[in-house]
Structures are given as structure tokens and as C-alpha cells.
Amino acid sequence: MVDVICFLCKEENLADPFKALEASISQILLEAPPLSVRHLEPNSSLLQALDYILDGTQNLVIPIESYATRNSRKKFLGKPAPFSSTLHNGREYCWITQEDVVRFILNSIGVFSPxxxxxxxxxxxxxxxxxxVHYDEPASSALALISRSLVEQTSVAVIDENNRLIGEISPSTLAFCDETVAAAITTLSAGDLLAYIDCCGPSEELVQLVRTRLEGKNLEAMLDLLEEYSLSSSSSSSASSSCSSDDESAPIKYGGSGRYSPARRSEAIVCYPWSSLVAVMIQALAHRVSCVWVAEADHTLVGIVTFEGMLKVFRSIAGGIK
Structure with a gap:
């Protein structure tokens, strides 16, 4: 979805987004940075998995037992399996990410003490x-950084004039938006974009600001796309609210989208240079983020800690464990 959004934000596609949406997928694949996927056998070691991940692999795909066998096991256990899987040519495959490996290591953290x-x-x-990207800079100036952050599984920090962290533009947050967020990226500042993609949805004033600026840029086709999705979302929301208005556990929905999302916000998760490794691991896993920003006591941004950085530490330790 992030690749699609970045594709729509290209200047030539903003003028005619409907035509851009009819483009061949191959056009996006040629422009999108490669996302590495590697197949591993079930008997592969964790050390092998770590080496592949640290070599740039983002997803490990591993064949598991047959679909029928696994369904029986799920029914017997009475709960869903703790991993993502897909069925292909009659065989089921498990997808393992950096987060899965970090979570597994945390469950065996005592092995790596102290x-x-x-x-x-x-x-x-x-x-x-x-x-x-600075809070007042155009969000569009961060497009190249957004594409890079997707590949590196990080985020783009939004900072103020004193280098203090305000929030983040995260690929995982953008992935829950729809195509119309391209209009917001094209017209809003980085700071306003944070409010637009927040899980509570943009305010009507912010949506109107996007409309006004699209008109000012003579991007009528993009405005039509925004209006079309707004109408579709409104009718969808009305039908949904009539069925679940009393359900307090109903998922939150973005104001400009028909997609549902978990409570993922544009707020940045922060730790400090003196935070322990295990504390940062727990923090990242609890918030379902692949990176944690590092700031000083005055909120000045100094760096970032990623899942990859954590796995490098454990790989170096594991190399000496027999």
C-alpha cells in the first residue's frame, strides 16, 4: 500500500490518479525498492535465520505441515496459531518476520544474561x-524517505526547530490508509500529515484544507478521487454504525478511508540512551513497532534502535554459545 501511495504522489500521476490506478503492477514494481523474501527449510537453525535477516532479508518463508493437519491441530488446541501463514499449491507456508524472531528471543532472554x-x-x-523532516516542511518532501523507511523497516521522524521529536511518519501507519492519503501528502505539511493519518482520523477542517489546496493546485482529478472515496466511506460507515453502534470494542476507522485499523497512531515510541536492551525490546513488541526512537531527557532526538540492531547483538552473543 505504501508503494501505491508513493506511486500516486508522483507529479505525473497526481494530474490523473484514476489513470494511474489502472497502470500495470509492473510499473510500481520497477520503481519500488526490493523487499527481500527468502525460503528456508523447517530444519534450518535460528542462527541461519539471523544471518539471512542481517543480510537484508525481511521475511522468511518456511513450509509447514499440511493444511488439513494444521487445521486439526488448531481445533485441538482451541486457539489460533501464533504466526502468519499462506496456502500455495496444496502446501502451507509460515511467514516469519524480524518481530517474530525478537519475540522468540525475549521468551528465552535468560540464556543471554547479563x-x-x-x-x-x-x-x-x-x-x-x-x-x-521538519514539522513545517511539505510532507511531499519526505516521499523518498518514506520509500527508504519501508525497505529499512524504520520510520521518518518529524522534528521541530530544536530537533525535538514531534511524531513519526511510519509505513505501518500509512499501510492502513487508502489511496486518498496521496492528496494529503501532496497538500499538507509534515506536521499536519501526522494529524491526518492518526488512527482517530482527520478533522473535517483538515479534510477541507486538503480540498482547498487541491483546487489551488488545479488537481481536480485528485479532488474527484477524494470526494469519491469520501462518499463511499460515508455510506459504508452508516451501514456499519447501524449494526455495531453499541459495540464498544469495534475497531477504530480512519476518517477518510474505508479501512479499519488497530489503535496505531502517528505518535513516536521513545526510549533513552540509558534504557536497557531488554526494556527496549519489550517496548517495541508491546507497541508493535520495528524501531524505537532514542531521545535525551529534553526530548532532543539522537538516534534510533531497530529490530535489526537488536538481532545483531544477539547474533554476536549466539556465535560464542555452544
Whole structure:
């Protein structure tokens, strides 16, 4: 979805988004950075998986037992399997991500003692090569950074004039938006975009601001796309509310989209240089993020800690364990 959004934000596609949406998928694939997927056998070791991940692999695909067998096991256990899977040519495959590996290691954290109690600063885990955009800068100026963050499984930090962290533009948040967010990226500042993609949805004033600026840029086709989705979303929301208005557990929906999302916000998750490795692991897993921003006590941004950085530490330790 992030690739589609970035494709629509190209200048030539903004003028005619409906035509762009009819483009061949191959056009997006040629422009999108590659996302690495590698197949592993079930008897592969965790060390092998770590080596592939640290070599740039984002998803490990592993064949598991037959679909019928696994369904029987699920029914017997009475609960869903703790991983994502897909069925292909009669065989089921499990998808393992960096988050899955980090979660597994956390469950066996005692094996690595006392390293997990060390600070991220002492372990040299803080990556200072971070992507930032100023709060008042056009959101469109961050498009290249958004594409890069998708590949590196990080986010783009939105900062103020004092380099203090305001929020983040995360691919995982954008993935719950629809095509119309391209209109917001084209017309809003980075700071306003944070409010637009927040899980509570944009305010009517913010949506109207997008409309006004689209008119000012003579992007009538993009305005038509925005209006079309707004009408579709309104009718969908009315039908949904009539069925579940009393359900307090109903998922939150973006104001400009028909997609449902979990409570994922544009707020940035922050730790400190003196935070321990295990504390940052728990923080990242609890918030379902692949990276945690590192700030000083005055909120000045200094770097980032990623799942990849965590796995590098454990891989170096595991190399010496027999």
C-alpha cells in the first residue's frame, strides 16, 4: 500500500490518479525498492535465520505441515496459531518476520544474561543515521524517505526547530490508509500529515484544507478521487454504525478511508540512551513497532534502535554459545 501511495504522489500521476490506478503492477514494481523474501527449510537453525535477516532479508518463508493437519491441530488446541501463514499449491507456508524472531528471543532472554540488562548506549546499538523532516516542511518532501523507511523497516521522524521529536511518519501507519492519503501528502505539511493519518482520523477542517489546496493546485482529478472515496466511506460507515453502534470494542476507522485499523497512531515510541536492551525490546513488541526512537531527557532526538540492531547483538552473543 505504501508503494501505491508513493506511486500516486508522483507529479505525473497526481494530474490523473484514476489513470494511474489502472497502470500495470509492473510499473510500481520497477520503481519500488526490493523487499527481500527468502525460503528456508523447517530444519534450518535460528542462527541461519539471523544471518539471512542481517543480510537484508525481511521475511522468511518456511513450509509447514499440511493444511488439513494444521487445521486439526488448531481445533485441538482451541486457539489460533501464533504466526502468519499462506496456502500455495496444496502446501502451507509460515511467514516469519524480524518481530517474530525478537519475540522468540525475549521468551528465552535468560540464556543471554547479563547482556540484555546493559544499556543500548553501552552496546553501541543507537543508529545515528536517521531520516527526519521538519514539522513545517511539505510532507511531499519526505516521499523518498518514506520509500527508504519501508525497505529499512524504520520510520521518518518529524522534528521541530530544536530537533525535538514531534511524531513519526511510519509505513505501518500509512499501510492502513487508502489511496486518498496521496492528496494529503501532496497538500499538507509534515506536521499536519501526522494529524491526518492518526488512527482517530482527520478533522473535517483538515479534510477541507486538503480540498482547498487541491483546487489551488488545479488537481481536480485528485479532488474527484477524494470526494469519491469520501462518499463511499460515508455510506459504508452508516451501514456499519447501524449494526455495531453499541459495540464498544469495534475497531477504530480512519476518517477518510474505508479501512479499519488497530489503535496505531502517528505518535513516536521513545526510549533513552540509558534504557536497557531488554526494556527496549519489550517496548517495541508491546507497541508493535520495528524501531524505537532514542531521545535525551529534553526530548532532543539522537538516534534510533531497530529490530535489526537488536538481532545483531544477539547474533554476536549466539556465535560464542555452544
Amino acid at each position: 547482556i540484555p540488562t546493559f544499556t543500548i548506549e553501552s552496546l553501541n546499538m543507537i543508529d545515528h543515521d536517521i531520516m527526519t
